[in-house]
Amino acid sequence: MHRYLLVALSLLPLATLAQTKKTLKPVVPADTIYFDQDWARTEIPDDRKYVRLIRYGADGLPTGTVRDYYLPSWKKQWEGKLVSEEPELASGLCSFWYESGKLKARGTYSRGQALGDYQQWRPDGTPVKCSSRLVEALPSEQSQIHSSSHGREMQHVFQAVLPSGTTSVLYRFDIRDEGQPPMSWNSAASLALGSMVSGLTLAQLSLQAMRTDARHQQDPTISTQCHYFITTDVEVASRFQQTDGQTPTSGSFLYQTSSTQHEIRPLTVPPGTRQVFFCVKNDNSFTAAIATLSVTAIVQECK
Known part of the structure; x- marks a missing residue:
């Protein structure tokens, strides 16, 4: 009796180990x-x-x-x-x-x-206790950007200077071929003040106002070929400008995209950021383009 009991007890760890191996999931090392x-x-x-x-x-x-x-x-x-x-x-x-x-x-x-x-x-x-306010860092700026056949000025760098305490920005960007319907919009700040909706934050109000404003714009009939990126690094922006619009292979980028003609987007910026650069390249072979940008800073003040 004791012999069988000892055999049974000796098998228990093996059975437990086998069961454990089946139930445990592999842990990915951190x-x-x-x-x-x-x-x-x-x-x-x-x-x-x-x-x-x-x-x-x-x-x-x-x-x-x-x-x-x-x-x-x-x-x-x-x-x-x-x-x-x-x-x-x-x-x-x-x-x-x-x-x-x-x-x-x-x-x-x-x-x-x-x-x-x-x-x-x-x-x-x-x-x-914190509160936020809107500051127009770049109310609206337009630039003509030439095509590759022109041989120069195929790129443009927009610069938005941000006030102290900026936590994020809301921006509207549009690029369209010359001859397409023009782009114009109101300031995000004035639109937000006229669009007070209960339960929404200042950033949400502003974004909603900008999107409402954008719906009143006439869309282009031809899509512009382009690409752009956003950076806080002045050296990255300078390299882009000096190399006729080549995107640097290294550096700090907040965002980048290609073949996007119109965007309305919130963007968080690192603490202490005082400027952002929007680096835009016209990829059309023969047609110049008009790029339009506005940037609104969301400034946080805490007590």
Whole structure:
């Protein structure tokens, strides 16, 4: 009896192990990325101030929850999800902490844009009260951009100077061949003030106003071939201008697209950003184009 009991007991770990192997899912190891005090990646041990634990899917994009920590304490600094790293775009519920462990901020994000439930706290735990206002950083600017057959001036760089405290921008961009119906619009600020809708944030009001204004425009009958990108890096913009519209292979880009004739888009900018450059290239072989851009800054003021 004891012999059979011993045999049965000796088989239990094997059976348990076999069952465990069937039920456990493989764990994808997290990559470890170090940052310096300016949140630039670094491999120099003495420069490491933050560390990120992140996993990537088969498509190379972040997957699951991303966590940032202070160094050397390894206390949590941020937790949330990222849909992109270049540019860094948060998604879903995200939380920030002071190194003391107290909550610093929390809110829901959509492609890097904080939504209406975003809330901040001071180190002593008292809530921060913030309000936003609109500032026209570039009310409206037009530029003629020549075709490749012209041999020069096939590109143009729009510059928008942003006020201190800008958290994001709303921009409208349009490019159409010469001879197509002209483009004109009202300012986003004046439209937003006349479109007060309960429950919407200032950014949502402005975006809604711009889209309403755009519906009154006459669409072109011919599509312009073009491409453009947005950057905060003056050197990237300068290289684009000096190389007849060649997109640099390296540098910091907030957004880029091709063959897009009309866009209305909100765009989050890094803290402290004071200027953005819209680098536009006309890809038509023989026809010049007219590009129009307006940029509205959303400035946050907190007490």
